[in-house]
Amino acid sequence: MNRPPRMSDVAKLAGVGTMTVSRVLSGSVKVSEETSRRVFDAIATLNYRPNEVARALRDQRSHQIGVIVPNLVDPFFAICAQTVSVVAKEHAYSVIIATADEDPDSEYNEASRMLRRQVEGFVIIPAAGGVSRIAGSEFSRTPVVTLDRPIENSSFDSVVVENKFGSQLGVNHLIQHGHRRIAFFGLSRNLYTIRARFEGYREALKKANLKPEFYFGNGTQTEMVATIRSVLDSKNAPTAFYCSNNLITRNAIHALAYLKVRVPESVALVGFDDFETANILNPPLTVVRQPITDLARMGANILFSRLLNNDRTERGKHIVLPVELVLRESCGTHQKLLGARKRELAESVLHAK
Amino acid sequence: MNRPPRMSDVAKLAGVGTMTVSRVLSGSVKVSEETSRRVFDAIATLNYRPNEVARALRDQRSHQIGVIVPNLVDPFFAICAQTVSVVAKEHAYSVIIATADEDPDSEYNEASRMLRRQVEGFVIIPAAGGVSRIAGSEFSRTPVVTLDRPIENSSFDSVVVENKFGSQLGVNHLIQHGHRRIAFFGLSRNLYTIRARFEGYREALKKANLKPEFYFGNGTQTEMVATIRSVLDSKNAPTAFYCSNNLITRNAIHALAYLKVRVPESVALVGFDDFETANILNPPLTVVRQPITDLARMGANILFSRLLNNDRTERGKHIVLPVELVLRESCGTHQKLLGARKRELAESVLHAK
C-alpha cells in the first residue's frame, strides 16, 4: 500500500498529536522549538503535503475561483484569463477555467459545476448569444464580477472599457481629417460592446451632421468580401471604414486586399481593439486600444476585495476604463504618422532588455 | 443563518435517510418509485446541489486535472489550453489552470499547489528556461502528459509535432525555387522546438550542399531590426529568411517593413507556425502549419485514457503529429500562388454557414 502521507503519519513519526503538526504548519499557535523541529523532520522524511480538499471541506473555503470566458482563441479573452489567474496566484487562490463558446446554457452549466466545487467567486466574460442565466439565487452567495460586458438586470460588479467614447475618438479622428462618408462595420448586435461602439459612432456622426451607414454581420471573410464589394460599388461610396472589433477588422483587411483596394489611399481604416500583429500589417493599423490587462486586473481585484476583506459595500460596482487612439497608418492621416511610428520605435527600444 | 442545503436537509424534508438521497442521486441502487419522487421534490424545493469537495474527499477522486502553460498570450498555448478544457468537459472533469511564464520554478510551484488540491493528472507545456522540476517522486502517482515540448529524462507521455520535418518542408521549398542563401532566425536555443526546427533546416541545407547561416535571439523588434540590417548589409546576403516561430516571424516582418525591404522580391520569407493574421499580411505569409487542436486533444485523450480506463500500458508514449506547408505569397513561388489562394478562398466559402 502506497498512499500519500497524511497528517497523522507525520504526527506518529514525530511522536506528537496531529494538532501539533497542524499548528506547526499554520504557525498560528506557539509550539516548542524542539517539537517543531521534530515535526519538520517528519514532514521532510515523509514528504508530507497537506490535502487541500480536506482543508476546503473543513474550513468551508475552497480557495478557488471560477473563470468563464467565451473562448481562449481570441487573444482578448485569453489575456483576461491569464491576468485573472496571475492575480489569483498572488492571493494563493487557484483558478478553475471553462469556455462557454458564447452559449448561455453552456456558461450556466459550467458555472453550476464550479458552484458545486465550492468556488468562492467568479470572474466571467458573459456569453452574448441570448439571455444570461447567471443570475439565479444560486449565485447570491457567491460574488460575481463580469468583464468587458455587463449582465443586464443583474447586480454583479462589472468592469468595461469606454466603448462609446472610444468610437467617438476613432470616428472623430477620421472626421477631422476630412472624411464625410464613414461606414460602420459591426458583427452581432447582440454584443454589448458592439452596440456601445455603434452608439459612439452614431453620435460622432450626428454631431458632425453626417449620415451613418452601417453593416452588421460579416463574421466570415466571404460575407465581408460580398459586403464591401457592394459598398464600394455604390456611388458616393464611403471613404473610410470603422471596424467595431478585431474579427471585423481582420475580415475587412482581407476583403480590401482581395478586392485590391488601397488603404489608406482609397479607403481609410480604423479598428476597435489592438492586437499583436496590428503594427506589422501593411499599412500598420490605426486602432482604438483597450487596456486589457487593467480591465482583468481590476475585475480580479474587486473580486478579491470582496473575498478577502469581506468587502460588504453595495454590490454592483460599475467601472469604466479609458481607451486610447493609437495612430498608425491605415487612417491615412499622414502628418501624425511619423510621430507615432517614432514613438513606437522608441518604446520598443525602451522595452528591450 | 442561510447556509446552502446539504444532503441531510433533503433527507429530513423527504422523510428518509441520507443514504436514500445519495442513492437517488447516483442511481446506483434501486429506490422505490414513491420514495424517489419525494426525494426529487425535496431536492427541487431546497435547490440542493451536491458538494463536490466532500465527494472528492470521500471518494479520493477530485475529478480535476491541472493544466500548466507558459502563458495564454501566445495563441498557440491558449488554443492548447482551451482544447484540453473542452476534452475535460466531455469527461465531466474540471480544469485548474496556471501560467508559468517559462520559469521552471514557477511551473513547479503551480504543479505542487495542484497536487495538494489532489488533481488526478496534468497536461503541461513545459517551461523552457532551465531544467524542469516536474519529475520528482511526487509526480509518480499522478499521470503527466506534456505537449509541444517533451521533458528530458522523464518518462511522461508526450505529444509533439514534426518540427524537424516541418523545417525541411519549408526550407526545401525555398531551395527548389532557386534560393541558395537561406538564413535561419531562431529565438532561444533553450527551446526544444526551436532546436528541432534548426536541425531540420540544417539537414535540408546540407543535403543541398548549401551553407547554413543562423541568428538566434531577436526576441524584440529592436534586436531584429539590428540583426537584419547587418545581415542584409553583408555581401552575398541571403535571399530567403526562414523564421522558426511566430514571434520571430512577426519581428522579421516588422524589421523588413521598417527597413523597406520588399517581400518576396528582395527577400523571401517562410515561417514556422501559422496564425490568425498570417493570410491578411501583405504579402500573405507562407508557413509551416501545426495541428494545434489535434496536438492538445491527443494529449488530453492520453491523459483521460490513463485516468478512466486505468490504462496501464507503459508510460512514456511519444506521439509525433504531422505538419503541412501552407503556400501563400511571402515565399515568392508565384506559380503555386494562385492555386493556393484559390483553394483558400474556396475553403472560406465552404466554411461560411
Place this chain on the structure above:
DNA sequence: CTGTTAGCGCCTTCAG
C-alpha cells in the same frame, strides 16, 4: 428497499 455506522484529512474547540 432503506437506515446506521464509520471515515475520507483536516482544524476549531475545549481540556489538560
Place this chain on the structure above:
DNA sequence: CTGAAGGCGCTAACAG
C-alpha cells in the same frame, strides 16, 4: 504548550 474529541458533507459497507 499539547492532545482528544468532534464534525465539515458525502458514500461504501454492513445491517435490517
